[in-house]
Amino acid sequence: MTVSDIGFFNSLADSITNTYQALQTTEGQLATGKQVVEPSDNPSSFAGAAELQTTVSAINNDNALASDAQNQLNATDGALSQAASALDSAIASANEGANGTLTAAQMTDIAASVQNDLTQVLASANFSYNGVYVFGGDRTLSAPFDSAGNYAGGGPGNSVTLSNGAQLQLTFDGQSVFGNATGGLIGTLQSLATALSSGNTSAVSATLAQLNTAVDQLAQTRAVIGAASQFAQTLSQNAQAQATSLTDSIGQLVDVNLAQASLQASQETTQANALVSLASAAAKISLVNVLA
Amino acid sequence: MSVNLLAIGLSGIEAAQAEIATTAANISNADNPNYAVESVPLSALAGPQGNSVGVEVGTAQAAQAPFLTADINQLSGVQAFNTALTQTTQAAQVYLEPGSGTDLGQSLQNLFNAFSNLSASPTDPATRQAVIAAAGQFASLAQQLSGNLNQTADTALTQLAPLVQQVNSLSQQVATLNAQITAAGSNGGSTAALVDQRNALVSQLAGLIGATGDASGNVAVAGVPLVSGTTPLTLSLTGTIGGPTVGVGLEVSLANGTVPVPSTSLGGTIGGLFTGASDILATRSAVDNFTASVATAINSQSALGYGLDGSTGNDLFLIPGGNGPIALNPAITVQNLPAASTAAGVPGDGSNASAIAALAGATGLDSSFPSSTPSQSYADIASNFGSQIANAQSGQQQAQASLDSLNTLAGSITGVSVNQQLTELIQYQQTLQAAGRAVQAASDSLSFLLTQLTY
Numbered sequence: 001m002t003v004s005d006i007g008f009f010n011s012l013a014d015s016i017t018n019t020y021q022a023l024q025t026t027e028g029q030l031a032t033g034k035q036v037v038e039p040s041d042n043p044s045s046f047a048g049a050a051e052l053q054t055t056v057s058a059i060n061n062d063n064a065l066a067s068d069a070q071n072q073l074n075a076t077d078g079a080l081s082q083a084a085s086a087l088d089s090a091i092a093s094a095n096e097g098a099n100g101t102l103t104a105a106q107m108t109d110i111a112a113s114v115q116n117d118l119t120q121v122l123a124s125a126n127f128s129y130n131g132v133y134v135f136g137g138d139r140t141l142s143a144p145f146d147s148a149g150n151y152a153g154g155g156p157g158n159s160v161t162l163s164n165g166a167q168l169q170l171t172f173d174g175q176s177v178f179g180n181a182t183g184g185l186i187g188t189l190q191s192l193a194t195a196l197s198s199g200n201t202s203a204v205s206a207t208l209a210q211l212n213t214a215v216d217q218l219a220q221t222r223a224v225i226g227a228a229s230q231f232a233q234t235l236s237q238n239a240q241a242q243a244t245s246l247t248d249s250i251g252q253l254v255d256v257n258l259a260q261a262s263l264q265a266s267q268e269t270t271q272a273n274a275l276v277s278l279a280s281a282a283a284k285i286s287l288v289n290v291l292a
Numbered sequence: 293m294s295v296n297l298l299a300i301g302l303s304g305i306e307a308a309q310a311e312i313a314t315t316a317a318n319i320s321n322a323d324n325p326n327y328a329v330e331s332v333p334l335s336a337l338a339g340p341q342g343n344s345v346g347v348e349v350g351t352a353q354a355a356q357a358p359f360l361t362a363d364i365n366q367l368s369g370v371q372a373f374n375t376a377l378t379q380t381t382q383a384a385q386v387y388l389e390p391g392s393g394t395d396l397g398q399s400l401q402n403l404f405n406a407f408s409n410l411s412a413s414p415t416d417p418a419t420r421q422a423v424i425a426a427a428g429q430f431a432s433l434a435q436q437l438s439g440n441l442n443q444t445a446d447t448a449l450t451q452l453a454p455l456v457q458q459v460n461s462l463s464q465q466v467a468t469l470n471a472q473i474t475a476a477g478s479n480g481g482s483t484a485a486l487v488d489q490r491n492a493l494v495s496q497l498a499g500l501i502g503a504t505g506d507a508s509g510n511v512a513v514a515g516v517p518l519v520s521g522t523t524p525l526t527l528s529l530t531g532t533i534g535g536p537t538v539g540v541g542l543e544v545s546l547a548n549g550t551v552p553v554p555s556t557s558l559g560g561t562i563g564g565l566f567t568g569a570s571d572i573l574a575t576r577s578a579v580d581n582f583t584a585s586v587a588t589a590i591n592s593q594s595a596l597g598y599g600l601d602g603s604t605g606n607d608l609f610l611i612p613g614g615n616g617p618i619a620l621n622p623a624i625t626v627q628n629l630p631a632a633s634t635a636a637g638v639p640g641d642g643s644n645a646s647a648i649a650a651l652a653g654a655t656g657l658d659s660s661f662p663s664s665t666p667s668q669s670y671a672d673i674a675s676n677f678g679s680q681i682a683n684a685q686s687g688q689q690q691a692q693a694s695l696d697s698l699n700t701l702a703g704s705i706t707g708v709s710v711n712q713q714l715t716e717l718i719q720y721q722q723t724l725q726a727a728g729r730a731v732q733a734a735s736d737s738l739s740f741l742l743t744q745l746t747y
Binding site: 002003004005006007008010011014037038039040041042043044046047048050051053054055057058061062065068069130131132136137138139140141155158159160161162163165167170171286287288 | 322323324325329381382385386388389390397398400401402404405408409411412413414415416632634640641642643646649650652653667668670671672674675676677678679681682685692696699700702703704705706707708709710711712714715
């Protein structure tokens with residue numbers, strides 16, 4: 001077969017151009033560290049990476065939310081802990097006032113102590129975290145309890161929902177935890193203070209059972225909050241691990257194998273040099289040169 | 293006999309000279325891609341007794357590979373089509389890249405994240421403002437992406453007008469050459485150079501619009517004639533650029549009216565531009581449908597909620613025509629953003645915000661992707677567009693490889709090998725010298741005869 005000069009050199013030029021284009025692509029991958037930058041590089045990997053990236057974004061957001069939730073729940077537990085301490089103090093006062101050995105003046109002093117305990121419980125019940133009144137249920141913009149113990153909150157409480165559907169309750173129905181002016185922990189403390197002030201030992205004794213019930217109620221709430229805090233911590237830790245794993249997966253989809261790409265660049269450089277040498281040598285072996 | 297010997301030698305000299313001249317022309321055109329190697333047809337001159345009395349020199353003829361030429365032209369059209377399609381669509385896909393600044397997928401996830409945050413802090417003004425900001429950014433990016441894709445398609449289509457002018461200019465030249473070839477042929481002259489020129493023009497038309505030519509010089513595209521014999525037909529651009537679909541087309545003016553040229557059947561650069569613009573606009577439409585679908589779902593849930601001010605029924609997005617591009621509802625404020633799902637008075641309820649955030653995992657919001665979540669749907673739109681580009685790139689590479697092979701094959705038939713020409717030149721020089729010797733021998737013989745007659 002006859003090989004025309006223009007065909008031969010055009011073919012050679014095309015080969016050199018194609019090799020340099022391939023080398024340019026490989027060097028671009030080495031420079032960026034990515035083999036998939038735009039959709040056409042690898043449509044399937046691009047879509048997979050884009051979807052994983054949004055998942056990572058959601059998980060990172062979940063992590064931040066879970067971490068914030070854990071902080072809020074821990075702070076809430078701190079408030080309940082103070083309420084529990086006040087309750088313990090009030091129970092000790094009730095036991096002391098119920099045995100009938102105290103003078104009227106001593107009963108009045110104990111009543112004042114119980115009033116302080118009540119104030120502490122009300123402060124805990126009106127605990128706010130970053131401006132949110134945690135025990136207001138769904139009404140978190142203002143303090144749920146007034147100084148008389150009347151409850152102005154409402155609703156079961158608000159929860160945050162994470163991207164995987166998991167929920168963490170952040171605000172609670174304060175009335176079910178602390179009662180109100182007419183009952184529950186607050187109401188019982190008010191009754192106790194009144195009974196102590198009036199020196200009514202039988203009435204003081206009658207509050208002990210209610211106070212013990214309040215202890216159980218408070219402990220139960222703290223257990224719920226503690227479990228939620230633990231759950232938030234687990235979610236946060238899992239989210240971090242999951243985000244790391246997914247980021248690795250994204251890397252596998254779009255990152256270049258540096259060792260492989262370096263070797264490929266080396267091979268393409270050698271190929272390009274060989275083609276240029278071939279073109280140079282081919283130009284010298286023309287019959288024109290022989291005849292000359 | 294002596295007189296015949298002179299004539300025979302002279303014809304040999306003429307033949308060798310013609311061959312040397314043709315070889316010189318071949319060598320001088322060795323780098324001309326539109327030149328087909330020429331040769332001189334020789335035939336024996338018959339004497340009265342049927343014996344050869346010399347050589348007759350014909351008109352130089354160009355080597356031809358008509359089937360290969362047709363295939364090369366077709367592949368040139370395919371290659372140019374895919375090149376234009378690749379370049380056009382690549383200019384658009386940059387807007388779908390994560391680092392493009394119009395990463396709609398990430399922006400939407402940011403919005404869902406903001407609603408998750410709102411579910412945790414439904415009354416916090418900063419968190420509520422963050423939701424409005426995220427919604428505004430999503431709508432803004434949706435508009436930008438839609439506009440950028442539209443602009444890229446329009447830019448591609450604006451390249452058509454000068455290309456159509458080129459087509460008409462080439463058609464005119466082909467028609468003129470057809471007339472010249474006809475005239476030269478009827479006069480018995482050589483048409484090789486003219487046919488070479490015409491082939492080159494038809495090849496350019498193939499690359500421009502995927503036109504095909506026949507042996508008579510007629511040229512057509514998608515079954516519609518561009519050149520009929522010596523008559524060039526005018527190709528025109530119709531319609532206007534802009535709008536949601538390709539608003540321009542092509543037509544050819546014939547004697548009895550105009551004939552539309554189906555743009556979907558075009559090859560070459562013009563066909564690539566049409567297809568590229570169409571693909572981009574289809575992607576833009578898919579993006580608009582996607583954003584409108586997501587915005588509709590968010591609005592539906594949003595309208596069920598209550599704001600801090602107790603208002604309800606508020607849409608977060610405006611969806612003009614129900615099909616985008618979407619916009620943030622300017623009436624939405626920190627106060628009326630509906631995060632709560634229960635009636636006014638319990639503004640700490642973030643369950644409606646949770647319900648909106650949960651849409652991130654809902655499938656089928658965009659009916660074009662019934663089993664995909666929003667992020668999957670958008671990734672699929674980008675991926676589908678990327679696949680179209682990758683196919684065009686692959687088609688371009690395959691056409692180039694096939695073109696290289698065919699050009700090499702055609703070059704072996706019609707191309708010039710300088711080495712071969714030099715070898716033949718030596719041969720023709722020797723033929724010339726031999727023919728000269730024959731004339732010299734005839735001359736010597738005649739001289740000897742004259743000498744004998746004198747003495």
